[in-house]
């Protein structure tokens with residue numbers, strides 16, 4: 001599906017000791033023919049090992065109940081853990097329940113939790129999975145059980161490591177769960193660039209939503225990305241940005257409906273990394289459902305390489321911006337209270 005966007009034999013030297021977190025060893029048992037491309041995570045890790053030989057690959061701990069409860073409702077968490085979700089809840093998630101689903105979902109959140117700490121310390125970090133943005137406080141949806149980014153924001157905010165956060169969600173599907181979770185939170189700026197006619201069909205309200213028509217090509221897509229990145233920087237004034245680098249805006253994606261080329265997606269990564277230079281960046285993968293899974297892997301890999309090498313990213317001072325900013329108290333409203 002189109003020309004490669006870089007030389008496959010290229011080896012990237014990572015200047016700092018970059019740590020990437022992965023979870024593909026926690027395999028989700030899926031029925032034959034399930035449309036979720038589980039193998040992309042293993043293929044991506046193998047590609048990272050080849051192209052970023054200096055990077056350190058780390059298996060994260062699973063998120064604890066306490067961490068998950070910073071966002072998720074106790075009753076929902078309990079039903080997930082015990083396997084007592086209603087049939088309709090399971091159907092909405094789109095994966096059959098199994099103990100493996102619980103473990104995998106905990107680890108995926110754990111990877112974003114761990115990546116956040118690395119990002120705050122070192123300026124940039126990556127979860128080779130994550131971006132489960134369709135998960136709400138009290139329900140899962142669209143292959144998402146827990147909202148990894150929301151849990152990471154609330155957990156690290158609770159520990160005093162950050163105050164203002166922003167989510168730049170460039171997965172082609174609207175980040176509805178994330179938007180709903182942070183709707184009343186003035187310290188978290190949510191931006192989503194997505195397909196207007198795509199899932200979820202009932203959209204939530206983010207701080208910035210840019211909805212694109214079916215078939216949108218590179219030019220207008222990149223304009224939207226530039227606008228969203230600028231607003232994340234200028235309106236969000238974040239201590240940390242989560243970049244959901246979904247590969248599903250690609251023209252060859254089965255679930256994407258947009259018309260963006262691989263070169264366009266490569267340019268997207270560059271725009272994001274440049275616009276947010278100097279702000280700690282946590283890259284999570286989001287979706288990707290190309291006909292050929294290797295296209296998805298290539299697009300994700302490009303996002304990782306651009307984040308790792310694109311710009312010399314001096315990390316900001318470690319103290320959160322709460323110090324000295326006017327207005328609200330250091331950790332914002334009691335937004336992460338369980339079941340809120």
Ligand SMILES: [Zn+2]
Nearest residue numbers: 171172173287
């Ligand atoms: Zn998606």
